[in-house]
Amino acid sequence: MYADRLFKALERNEPARGQLLIAAPGMRSSEFARSVVLILEHNAEMTFGVVLTQRSEVAVFNVLPEWLPLVTKPQALYIGGPLNQQSVLGLGMTQPGVTFDEDDVLSKIAPRLALVDLRAEPSELEDRLAGMRLFAGYAEWAPGQLEEEIADGDWYVAPALAQDVLTPGPADLWGDVMKRQPMPLPLFSTFPRSADAN
Template sequence: MLAIGRPGGNGAMSFISLQRLSAIASAILLPATLHAALPTPAEAPERSFLTGQLLIASPSMGDPRFLQTVILMVQHDRNGALGIVINRPVGDRPLARLLEALGEKDPGVAGTVRILAGGPVQPDIGFVLHSADYHRPDTVEIDGHVAMTSSREILRDIANQRGPKKSLIAFGYAGWAPGQLEGEIAHGFWFTTPQDENLVFDDNRDDLWDHAMKRRTQDL
């Protein structure tokens, strides 16, 4: 798993590639990919982990790919960590175009979905973050308010008004090796704050880092 927080690589190219909608949509929402990416759950926690919390890049962040980023921690334990950047918007895309790229053309579908650049690891794989009112067998429950689903069926449900009340699609993710995130926090590269559903799904992505910074802590 590629670890973030290290200089190098071309994060900008990953973000630009997300705009090739027809290309990336064909790779969206693969359950096997999601579960392979998640760290293997530890049998018993040994410390306070950050699953469900927000990770906020501090002003001293040295990696330009993660300047002023806010990351929703999907999973964190002694085997590693995985999170989704939630304040790197690519834009809103017509839901009908996403479904068409998946071979499910439906002229009656209306509306748009929000697309984010979720991180530099596997930037052509999509994940849907959504409110916890929606659940499928492959849904990852992050906490009682936010979940993540990695099946194409969720797009069909959103299109047919059977999906979650709130959702966004992120391509790519951020990952850490065991103990790496703890070290980066100790060096002052990240702050943390409890997850807030309003922040995760806020329409205003531009000010999200500022709002999260006002709530920050630094203790792990």
């Protein structure tokens, strides 16, 4: 597909913690069409991340009501990926100037972006977080699998911004992320989920 050629022709960033995987326009996998994945871990054994673009119909109030005051609207649970959707991960944007300690309940992913330890008391974090989202499940790649998919042109790798995690409900995160990439990617920011829908 031409989307494969598009991503292959661009200079490549290496996948790493705190980077985004942006699905190619017209990606063959319907599960990841127009998706943006935040990489939480990337090493020789595996790559692990959460999809930022799939909101569920489940209210946070019905799952983890104690975290509701810190969750940004829309206060829904997001689907982080196809694996282990019974587990929930928290991602938060910190307030300016917040630092990360080694034994902290906030684990730094990127500037002002943290993995939140959901065993903590939410009240401990009220002054440290500007907002957060909760994600059920995750996406995972076996050794070498993600590199193959990137080489095939399925994904473009780009740095994450903390506000990507807190995108408002009506916004199109995939389109917004594409718009801030080098040309010609902004030209594809309105590409539909399916080319048949165009």
